[in-house]
Amino acid sequence: xxxxxxxxxxxxxxxxxxxxxxxxxxxxxxxxxxxxxxxxxxxxxxxxxxxxxxxxxxxxxxxxxxxxxxxxxxxxxxxxxxxxxxxxxxxxxxxxxxxxxxxxxxxxxxxxxxxxxxxxxxxxxxxxxxxxxxxxxxxxxxxxxxxxxxxxxxxxxxxxxxxxxxxxxxxxxxxxxxxxxxxxxxxxxxxxxxxxxxxxxxxxxxxxxxxxxxxxxxxxxxxxxxxxxxxxxxxxxxxxxxxxxxxxxxxxxxxxxxxxxx
Numbered sequence: 001x002x003x004x005x006x007x008x009x010x011x012x013x014x015x016x017x018x019x020x021x022x023x024x025x026x027x028x029x030x031x032x033x034x035x036x037x038x039x040x041x042x043x044x045x046x047x048x049x050x051x052x053x054x055x056x057x058x059x060x061x062x063x064x065x066x067x068x069x070x071x072x073x074x075x076x077x078x079x080x081x082x083x084x085x086x087x088x089x090x091x092x093x094x095x096x097x098x099x100x101x102x103x104x105x106x107x108x109x110x111x112x113x114x115x116x117x118x119x120x121x122x123x124x125x126x127x128x129x130x131x132x133x134x135x136x137x138x139x140x141x142x143x144x145x146x147x148x149x150x151x152x153x154x155x156x157x158x159x160x161x162x163x164x165x166x167x168x169x170x171x172x173x174x175x176x177x178x179x180x181x182x183x184x185x186x187x188x189x190x191x192x193x194x195x196x197x198x199x200x201x202x203x204x205x206x207x208x209x210x211x212x213x214x215x216x217x218x219x220x221x222x223x224x225x226x227x228x229x230x231x232x233x234x235x236x237x238x239x240x241x242x243x244x245x246x247x248x249x250x251x252x253x254x255x256x257x258x259x260x261x262x
């Protein structure tokens with residue numbers, strides 16, 4: 001009645017290979033003997049994330065500690081939905097069958113998953129879902145975005161304007177993504193000059209530039225691991241060229257600001 005959800009926990013090893021926690025369904029269950037994700041029906045009071053984490057605990061003895069939710073993939077079956085909650089795991093967390101619904105739980109490297117006998121529902125969406133397993137970071141050029149936001153008097157209170165921007169981004173229930181219904185990337189706000197004291201808020205990290213904000217952003221992108229995706233939000237053409245040369249994507253402030261007002 002309220003749809004269903006499952007937890008796709010993914011850990012990237014040092015080479016960048018994703019490992020996904022997969023569940024082999026008990027023989028007596030629907031599509032028994034196939035591999036899929038811990039999950040099940042949502043209760044009326046739950047959202048997809050709460051439901052997926054609960055199911056993972058009930059079926060795989062997996063706790064929320066060590067997991068960072070970063071997206072929800074919606075599969076609409078017309079009348080009911082299945083939502084895949086994607087969460088990064090810092091390590092290959094311990095998991096084991098916790099009730100009779102699971103016969104086995106394994107962390108499988110991405111190349112091995114397709115070789116398993118997959119649950120039909122999981123198999124139907126797997127090609128698309130596996131494309132969004134790469135960790136993504138959004139870096140905000142706060143000074144540039146604040147200028148584009150053009151709040152009255154912002155130039156006299158750069159700290160206040162930067163703090164409000166960070167707060168407003170943190171208050172958003174996810175950002176827009178072409179494939180995910182909800183997207184919670186790692187967000188890093190780079191502040192400089194008079195705004196260097198802006199505090200972190202919620203899930204938004206704040207990095208105070210010791211010198212040039214542009215140089216700090218470039219260094220953040222340079223430190224990215226080869227398999228990670230970075231998006232820098234700025235209108236500065238020179239900065240866009242510098243980070244693009246390092247493999248980052250770029251978006252203008254309008255991409256972000258339009259989401260804060262929607």
